[in-house]
Amino acid sequence: MAERQEQAAPDAVLTRIGQVVMLHHGGDREEARSRFLDLWAEIGEDGDPLHRCTLAHYLADTQDDPGDELAWDLRALSAAEELAGGHAGGDPASVQGFFPSLHLNLAADYVKLGRAEAARSHLRSARSAADCLAHDGYGDGVRSAISRLALRLDEDGDPGGEGWSPPRQR
Secondary structure, three states, X not given: OHHHHHHHOOOHHXXXXXXXXXXXXXXXXXXXXXXXXXXHHHHOOOOOHHHHHHHHHHHHHOOOXXXXXXXXXXXXXXXXXXXXXXXXXOOHHHHOOHHHHHHHHHHHHHHHOOOHHHHHHXXXXXXXXXXXXXXXXXXXXXXXXXHHHHHHHHHHOOOOOOOOOOOOOO
């Protein structure tokens, strides 16, 4: 998600978020979480919704507790909805591609928390929102992850079982 956003609206905050994402992907989860939280303190609850959405989306990945991960993913969705509503001066059409991934991540969070119906609800939202995605690597990856999670939920009739975690999409 950050790569696409940087192409559309390069700015220092998105660049800093991207640098911390690389740190996290390099394996330093604790340091990434610390730096993300420092950025969150700078941006604040009322900061630019694009920054809040992007940062919360990635901050969720650094959480150890599934409830904390859910809280950050909900913040990301809320900021994206703010952008889509045009309340922040953003272009509502430019954020439509965020929703499939955001809902997929929420579905995965609810799986981890054993809340199958909430997971299915967000999975339906992800599937519906995925219509706007291009047929490229990103769009195909998100659609594939949606399908895998749907199969997993249908196969077991349970939200995934202990230790199972669907891949997070960007």
